[in-house]
Amino acid sequence: MKLNIEHRTSYTFNKPIGYTIQELRLTPQDGFGQRVKNWHVKASGRASSHTDAYGNISHTLVMDAPHQEVLIIASGEVETDLDLPPNSDHLALPVYLRNTALTQSNAQISAFAASFVVQGKTADKSVLLSMMHSLVQSVQFVKVSEENQQSAIETFTAGQGLSQGMAHVFIACCRALKVPARFVHGYCFNPITNQIESHSWADAWLIEQGWQSFDVANNTESNGIHVRLATGLDYRDACPISSAMSQNESSTSFRVLVHSMEQSQQ
Structure with missing residues (x-):
């Protein structure tokens, strides 16, 4: 495309x-x-x-x-x-386990994430996909024209949020499972309206697979409708x-x- x-x-x-x-x-x-x-x-x-x-x-x-x-x-x-493969990232993976004010989890988020992992097992891609599919049942995606700095806890508690907030929840869940995760901001093309919108999603790093992308708001893996601009620990690092x-x-x-x-x- x-x-x-x-x-x-x-x-x-x-x-x-x-x-x-x-x-x-x-x-x-x-x-x-x-x-x-x-x-x-x-x-x-x-x-x-x-x-x-x-x-x-x-x-x-x-x-x-x-x-x-x-x-x-x-x-x-x-x-x-x-x-095309991911571009290089020179930061050590433990950096992406670091919580911020926007990606901090609470007891409810940690329990939600833990419910998808068998005790003693490492979270793999199937676990993260299941977690994403379940998350959109708990948090409704709301589209508005303006972006904001909606935290993971605020979004999860409200049960609705923008793409930024939903990405923050997913990142908080990943980090609670000791999976490195980062925030991605860019554009998402809507083939129905023929419009492209400012949008946010998440990357998670998996053993033997590297960085994998998850568009939580649209409940899909990142694909050809996405154009990425910037990444970081949260929205503040990657906002346009x-x-x-x-x-x-x-x-x-x-x-x-x-x-x-x-x-x-x-």
Whole structure:
């Protein structure tokens, strides 16, 4: 599948502000079944590129002159559903067993995860798939236009959540089972609506299989409808844009457009 994507984000302010600093994680990379044919990130102000601790390509955007708008456009073409291995990860696996405020489990989450494993056995892919299928029966996926930092405990307790929150629950379950897991953020193409949406899912590391991807919100393994942008311990590490701005009232809008899509046999 070939996807031509344009991700446009704008911030507007009711009066000029003095500075904006943003971290942009909007650049896909080759691997995990995807190949980037071309990709560009354009933004108001100065943007410098670097690779962060998780291997994500990030841009630091700085605007230090008075401004009332910030515009960010990421666009390009990505091929998916290819036979390409995961890209390299230089961090030690124990890093991905570390809990954060967003992926911390509680007694209920730990008990839920433990119910899928025979005592003394190691969780394998069949266990994680069963856990995912059961999780979507307990937590309903809710689609909204805005993302938020919904924790695993908040999502599991509420019985509903965004894709971010559902990924956090799955990661908390994996880590409770001593399975390294990480958060993934990117895009998910909906063939019914012919639209692509900002979306989150999870990777889990399994012995002799390496990183395997689980889209909990859609109750499926990651496949050709996904384009990954960034990974980390949780949403805060992998969110597309994180900001530090002068205090002011503002409005934010974003949209992700698919200009064309064609099915192709690889």
